[in-house]
Amino acid sequence: MNVVIWICAGMLGLAALLLLVRITIGPTMLDRTVAVDVLIAVGISSVALEAAINQHTSTLPLLLVLTLLGFVGSVSIARFTKGSDVIDNGDHR
Numbered sequence: 001m002n003v004v005i006w007i008c009a010g011m012l013g014l015a016a017l018l019l020l021v022r023i024t025i026g027p028t029m030l031d032r033t034v035a036v037d038v039l040i041a042v043g044i045s046s047v048a049l050e051a052a053i054n055q056h057t058s059t060l061p062l063l064l065v066l067t068l069l070g071f072v073g074s075v076s077i078a079r080f081t082k083g084s085d086v087i088d089n090g091d092h093r
Contacts, residue, residue: 005049005052005053008049009046009049012042012045012046012049015038015042016039016042016043016046019035019036019038019039019042020039022035023035023036023039030081033073033077036073037070037073037074037077040066040069040070040073041070043066044063044066044067044070047059047062047063047066048063051063
């Protein structure tokens with residue numbers, strides 16, 4: 001079980017490093033926002049892994065806040081991206 005935990009922690013660390021590279025040199029703003037969203041998911045997984053290692057549930061509120069932050073961030077970015085929700089009512093004055 002100890003080996004599995006170390007492998008998971010290493011994979012999460014590698015994913016976080018690769019996501020930081022994508023955030024830094026991402027070609028478009030949408031690439032950067034997707035990388036931030038996935039980085040939040042990696043953070044959620046890291047907190048959950050820490051809770052599993054120490055066998056406690058005191059970090060559950062933090063998990064809920066991070067999950068809500070990721071959801072609200074994704075929805076708000078999707079809402080305000082260019083070309084999103086273009087309404088044409090035909091009245092061009």
